[in-house]
Amino acid sequence: MRSTTLLSLAIASTIAFAPAAFAQSDTASGKHFAVVGGASLIDNKSDPAPSLKIDGGPAPFVAFDYYINDNIAIEAWVAADKFDNRVKFSGYGNSGTLQQRPASLSLKYQLGHADNIFRPFIGIGYHYTDIKSRDLALVSRNGNDIRVKSEHGVAGVLGVDMTITPTWFARADVRYLRSRPDVEEIGGNANQGDLKLDPWLFNFGVGVRF
Secondary structure: OHHHHHHHHHHHHHHHOOOOOOOOOOOOOOOOEEEEEEEEEEEOOOOOEOOEEEOOEEEEEEEEEEEOOOOEEEEEEEEOOOEEEEEEEOOOEEEEEEEEEEEEEEEEEEOOOOOOOEEEEEEEEEEEEEEEEEOOOOEOOOOOEEEEOOEEEEEEEEEEEEEOOOOEEEEEEEEEEOOOOEEEEOOOOOEEEEOOOOOEEEEEEEEEEO
16 A cells, blocks of 8 residues: 555656646757656566575656756656565575665666657666665574665666657666675674675656656
């Protein structure tokens, strides 16, 4: 229910942050701002550590684009809520939840004229992912509880915008985040290695240009 509510708010923000969204315009060219709200599905690497499985799940997102010109943009993308991923350890079943909330800043290049119906884009940037362990029923080799640290790294995006009107558009994209957070022992100094999460995010949203 919370994710559904936040998804609605994410889409509604495409209007709230665009006071000129409903102004009459016969071209998308020359508009410097875009706001996108929608849904994201995260897919972590299936085997981030020996005997460990982490599933994926949905969360709403919001993206803000600043277009330097019709083809080059700077994008800020953020999950509007945490991804709740169940952790399963071989022989123990469900072993708690790993929460991820990524945000990224990217430089994008968008192909074609601003008024084309389909406009593919590609981008590269950097992400920071806030990670929290909740009820994680795993222990270190020394018998202490463990936690997973937040992570940052390279991010990439590949997608396409589909023009609905010169103001409104739909967006579908896939994102890759290089994410290999350290696993720490609580109450000890031993580093327990890292998790090779390296998630893919599949996103669909609706946007407005102004």
